[in-house]
Amino acid sequence: MQFYRKNSRAVNKALSILSGLVLWHFLATVIVADTAFLVSPLAVLAKGYEMLFVTGELYPHILASSGIFLYGYLLSIVVGVPLGFLMAFSPAVRDYAHPWMTTLYTTPRIAFAPVLLLWLGIGAGSKVAIVFLGCVFPILINSYYGMRVVNREFVELARSLRLGRLAVFWKILLPASVPFILAGLRLALGRGLTGVAIAEWFGATAGLGYLVYFAGQTLNVPVLFVGVTVFGLMGILGFEILRKIEVLATPWRSSHSG
Amino acid sequence: MAAAILELRNLSREVKGRSGEPFVIFRDIDLTVRDGEFLSIVGPSGCGKTTMLRVINGLVPPSDGQIFVDGKEQKGADGELVMGFVFQGAALLPWRTSLSNVLLGLEGRGKSAAESRELARKYLDLVGLAGFEQHYPHELSGGMQQRVNLARALAIEPKILLMDEPFAALDAQTRSFMQLELLRIWSQTRKTVIFVTHMISEAILLSDRVVVFSHRPGRIKADFPVPLARPRDMDVKSDRRFIDLENTVWKLIEEEVKAAGGFAKL
Numbered sequence: 001m002q003f004y005r006k007n008s009r010a011v012n013k014a015l016s017i018l019s020g021l022v023l024w025h026f027l028a029t030v031i032v033a034d035t036a037f038l039v040s041p042l043a044v045l046a047k048g049y050e051m052l053f054v055t056g057e058l059y060p061h062i063l064a065s066s067g068i069f070l071y072g073y074l075l076s077i078v079v080g081v082p083l084g085f086l087m088a089f090s091p092a093v094r095d096y097a098h099p100w101m102t103t104l105y106t107t108p109r110i111a112f113a114p115v116l117l118l119w120l121g122i123g124a125g126s127k128v129a130i131v132f133l134g135c136v137f138p139i140l141i142n143s144y145y146g147m148r149v150v151n152r153e154f155v156e157l158a159r160s161l162r163l164g165r166l167a168v169f170w171k172i173l174l175p176a177s178v179p180f181i182l183a184g185l186r187l188a189l190g191r192g193l194t195g196v197a198i199a200e201w202f203g204a205t206a207g208l209g210y211l212v213y214f215a216g217q218t219l220n221v222p223v224l225f226v227g228v229t230v231f232g233l234m235g236i237l238g239f240e241i242l243r244k245i246e247v248l249a250t251p252w253r254s255s256h257s258g
Numbered sequence: 259m260a261a262a263i264l265e266l267r268n269l270s271r272e273v274k275g276r277s278g279e280p281f282v283i284f285r286d287i288d289l290t291v292r293d294g295e296f297l298s299i300v301g302p303s304g305c306g307k308t309t310m311l312r313v314i315n316g317l318v319p320p321s322d323g324q325i326f327v328d329g330k331e332q333k334g335a336d337g338e339l340v341m342g343f344v345f346q347g348a349a350l351l352p353w354r355t356s357l358s359n360v361l362l363g364l365e366g367r368g369k370s371a372a373e374s375r376e377l378a379r380k381y382l383d384l385v386g387l388a389g390f391e392q393h394y395p396h397e398l399s400g401g402m403q404q405r406v407n408l409a410r411a412l413a414i415e416p417k418i419l420l421m422d423e424p425f426a427a428l429d430a431q432t433r434s435f436m437q438l439e440l441l442r443i444w445s446q447t448r449k450t451v452i453f454v455t456h457m458i459s460e461a462i463l464l465s466d467r468v469v470v471f472s473h474r475p476g477r478i479k480a481d482f483p484v485p486l487a488r489p490r491d492m493d494v495k496s497d498r499r500f501i502d503l504e505n506t507v508w509k510l511i512e513e514e515v516k517a518a519g520g521f522a523k524l
Binding site: 151153156162176251253 | 312315316317335336337338339341342343345347349351352353354362363365366394395396414
């Protein structure tokens with residue numbers, strides 16, 4: 001009981017994962033009982049072990065997908081954050097950007113994929129572009145709102161202390177918007193991974209999206225699940241990294257969810 | 259008698275109302291504050307006293323009139339830093355520690371980092387927060403946050419301290435302690451203070467002079483010297499002159515409220 005009280009959140013998380021896996025195993029072996037549709041997590045684990053440590057065939061896929069994801073994600077930060085700030089500061093930029101932003105944000109990305117392939121070819125360029133399209137808008141929109149919703153009292157404080165424009169940006173607006181930007185990065189994470197999967201369905205020869213697609217076409221259910229699982233693990237890893245960054249970047253917040 | 263440090267001439271502020279008609283917040287304020295004077299402004303809710311403080315600090319522009327500090331006209335928020343503002347909500351930056359919040363007004367003003375830190379520490383000590391330099395605002399009580407707020411305004415060593423209902427959000431007990439603390443701090447700094455409050459006893463306890471505002475549009479309705487010797491403590495509240503002045507001011511405010519249509523209209 002003492003142990004549970006101290007580590008209740010970690011224990012709850014572990015129990016949640018464990019019961020999910022048990023339920024999955026039960027579903028696969030007792031209810032469905034057909035390996036052409038669903039395999040037990042143990043079979044996925046075995047297949048994953050084999051692909052990682054026996055044949056090693058999983059590595060190139062992981063590397064290809066991670067590369068595309070990181071390029072697209074980082075490009076989104078480099079473009080999205082400053083553009084969001086610019087929109088917050090300049091009504092003209094806001095007016096020009098707004099219709100394009102709304103259109104591009106709400107159009108399903110999968111509809112863009114063939115177009116981008118046509119324009120950028122089947123190399124990394126088109127895939128990074130698809131990831132970028134997924135990630136950039138949540139980052140941009142959150143950066144924009146982070147700047148816009150800064151406490152009015154802080155702006156008055158800055159005026160009262162006669163801070164210059166640069167000081168206002170660096171000392172008030174930027175730190176105030178950090179939690180918003182981090183929230184945008186979280187949203188972008190899931191959308192970015194979706195982008196990787198979509199991108200690799202079209203004309204790829206490596207990558208987890210390609211692996212899943214190919215396994216689906218050939219009814220290779222264990223490999224299919226290995227691919228999906230690795231996508232999931234990448235998401236979890238990304239979230240954890242962002243959480244660490246959040247704790248480091250905002251030590252002044254009383255609690256960090258996660 | 260000390261020289262005038264702040265002069266308001268014919269100061270007015272009006273904004274556009276909902277249907278475009280002018281809406282006067284306060285009008286034709288003429289006020290002279292002497293160097294080292296502690297002056298309070300009281301008045302019914304919504305009489306424009308807080309807005310006047312913000313106009314004096316250049317946070318919002320006046321629609322008419324002039325503000326002089328030491329005979330020099332003040333123009334908006336681009337002027338030099340001669341006034342410290344103590345906000346009603348503490349307005350502390352949550353990502354900065356107490357010390358760092360106090361440093362905000364000192365950074366980039368030609369002082370060395372060591373000099374600025376020393377100054378910030380000195381004022382945190384003065385407001386009774388020695389040992390809390392590295393605490394973040396969320397780790398401090400409401401009263402302590404207001405102390406940091408005060409230290410930040412004092413640290414820039416302004417000619418005038420503007421205080422906008424700084425104790426309004428505190429519980430009654432903390433508020434009384436903070437009043438006594440402010441008496442102590444003021445006796446050690448002798449700053450010129452303009453203190454806005456709606457609590458008459460607070461105004462009398464702290465001030466050399468109490469100015470009563472009328473209901474909107476705010477005008478100066480009365481101006482009383484406080485005939486109580488310093489140093490003061492809570493005992494002056496039972497002094498006959500304290501009670502008389504409190505009653506006089508209360509009647510004036512009651513009159514204003516009735517003229518404006520009663521308490522329900524506040």
